Amino acid sequence: MLWIKNVRMVDPSQGISAIGDLLVKDGRIAKTGERFSEEDVLAVLGVKKINQVDQVEGQGKYLFPGLIDVHVHLREPGQEDKEDIQSGTRAAVRGGFTSILAMANTKPVVDTRAMVEFVRHQAQRAGKARVYPVAAVTKGFLGQELVEMVDLKDGGAVAFSDDGKGIQSAETMRLSLEYAKLTGCPIISHCEDNNLAGQGVMRKGEASARLGLKGIPASAESVMVARDVLIAGETGGKVHIAHVSTKESVWILRAAKKLGIDVSAEVNPHHLLFTDEDVKLTNASYKVNPPLAGREDQEALLEGLLDGTIDMLATDHAPHTWEEKTRPFAETPFGINALETVLAAVWQELVLKGKMNIEKVVQLWSVNPACRFGLEGGTLRAGTPADLVLFDPAWREIITAESLESKAQNTPFLGKELQGFPIMTWVGGKIVMNRDHN
Amino acid sequence: MMEGTPKNRIMDEDGIRRAISRISHEIVEKSKGTENLVLVGVRTRGVPLAERIQERILEFENVRLPLGLLDITLYRDDLSMIDVQPVLHETRVPFSIEGKTLILIDDVLFTGRTVRAALNALIDLGRPHKIQLAVLIDRGHRELPIRADFVGKNVPTSSRETISVCLKETDENEEVLLWEKL
């Protein structure tokens, strides 16, 4: 039994953004409203005494439906030195994410039902965020034979993706979009043409020329976005474009949506927060794939999010060990550690600077992902599971290796202070994170 | 310029001129002529002194002796101890010193370390028959077994004192001053 009072509730699924109270009973949202009296609460929750109800004062804070991140690398099984499901889901709830989609590029890759069930089982054991496995598209990520999509879906997979690398064969992509219709699940496409990307380690442009680092042209992504939406249009398949980073990709998606093609897309906040000008030779935290882009791309991505061309935000949380990242730039793996810092960074850099309102953030990070991937959550509607985040816009914290739940520290915010953090997170009505008690 | 207060003027313009004149004569006299003689001035103020000696000898012997310039920075033994790195200048000895009687010229002889460095530098340039040392001022306090063959003036000093030689070519005025260190 839970009574969150006097809090600014943000629920774009119902068009709500107002101060009020929320009640939780048996793990589900029981009722939301303007202001409840003690009698109302006792009646709704069906208890006799108010001390049987946990009361949370929400003055000055926000209450969101739990955020849903459709792009997380949990690294288990096989690379538990970088992250495991326990540490990754702890990081998730600390960052305000109650549901995450776990990518399949583990060792071995998640391409069998047993592997999908293993991931779900480990997540249940950890008891933090809900974990929805994404299964591979092709066996062993080899880009050739399709996985048993129906069996994998029955085991709990919610989408298919060879994320980590692009499916180079257009025919393989065509077949997967056709066959995935049997499951109703989207194919998540990591768009990267290996020939164009070559040995590049950052976006090709002035910044790469300045640093003497091999560049990846923007077209390495955009040509594959174009290919995949065309194939989705032709087959009637359902495609989700991961980590869109170029303005050309945004144009293509805008055109595709106009044509009614069943395509959705995500942007990683780091592409909104940083550009290739931020890349430093001695800090591989800025090394991500797709690489940090130019300012024009950044503007196009933001515009795409605001006008609905792009459907959601997703972290692409990609933890790597300190040893792997503490090397010369070109020799380090791609990836940024994001789950625990990203909401604060978005709050500080986008919301407070007026680039995006908080309602839109919740729409992009909770409502839309739930809708696209057919997940529970994404709403504060009565009767739905109580996946909730209490967000304190004034909370400040310095990001340190010790403070992170994630095993990895590959974040550009290390050692820096951020403002605006989730302070309590509930999954199914159960409190899974309380910053005060950490 | 020097910090502290000038206590005493040891030489004025005339004094310097006379001392150089005397040294020039002594050099020729001791070498029994100018044959095989070469001059090398140690940067910075050894160079104008060497030039003046060259001029004087030209006047009374009608012979222009070969003149070289030596920068001893690379041979200093205190490089890793000093705060301010000295600016490196060129060493220019445009003649062979092999078998010559070489007169090394500097302004002040003090600890002897500069001369030691200069001797090392010269030996890297070749093998002279003989090296002799000429200085305008010898102020004592040697830290190495080195002595001058030709001295303009011996000035006994205390360790709290310091000597500055000013020459027209490198400074505004022409004098030798004794200072009390701050």
Place this chain on the structure above:
Amino acid sequence: MQWMHKDLLDIDNLTAQEIEHILQTAVPMKEVLARPIKKLPTLRGKSIALMFYESSTRTRTSFETAAKILGADITNFSVAQSSVSKGESLLDTAKTLQAMNIDLVVIRHTSSGAPEFLAEWLTAGVINGGDGQHAHPTQALLDYFTIKDHLGGFKGKKILIIGDVLHSRVARSNALGLKKLGAEVTFIGPPTLLSPEMKYLGVKISYDLDKELPGADAVMALRLQLERQQSGLVPSIREYNRLYGLTRERIEKTGKPTIVMHPGPMNRGVEIASDLADSVQSVIEEQVTNGVAVRMALIYLMIGGGTANVVD
């Protein structure tokens, strides 16, 4: 002027005055090189580690000669012999050097930024001996020395850098400093080897060598790696040579006693004709001599005492 840097990682960290200071310090060093006895006691007891993760005979030998003349002790870490081939990370190698109290490290590495990386972890000074496609500051400095020696200065001088600019740390570092010194730099090469983003350097970009030659005071041919043809960047060595190969006839178009430079090693008959490379206009061998002098100057400035003013 006092030397203020712990490391030399790239030319863009240096002011025009600092570059001139290095060049001036190299003049007496060049005099030492001409002596019968090329040995100084200056850096007696100082130790310099040469870490060459990329094969290089010229640069390594040049640094080694420079250090030896100055009297320093040399430790050579060549990749084949050292623990690098046993998988030791650059970080651990750096810590090992630190523990040995090395005074100066010269590093060449295939990864851009490896010298910066090392410099962050070491209290010893680091000289970048060439990293990836990023920077080769000592090559640039020796080129400046050579240019100054022949042209008297940099202001308004027209300098052409020709060839595989895309992959060239030499072109990049050279342009950075030449701009600061007041020269006009033009990069010339086929579009596949010369991307427009190089304009950030403030240089002119051109695909037409013959059009740019009139008035050039110095032309620098870059080495064309022969594997560029296999990777499709140039259709053939023949066509490359036709468009960008330096020859005696071509160089006459400058209408000046232009100097011809090459960082080496040359592909004779590809980017430069053999007779031009051996002609009086060629300063290619002098570049090698000047390389030793400039590296001596730099090593002296970095570890030759007077470290009280180091600010970075």
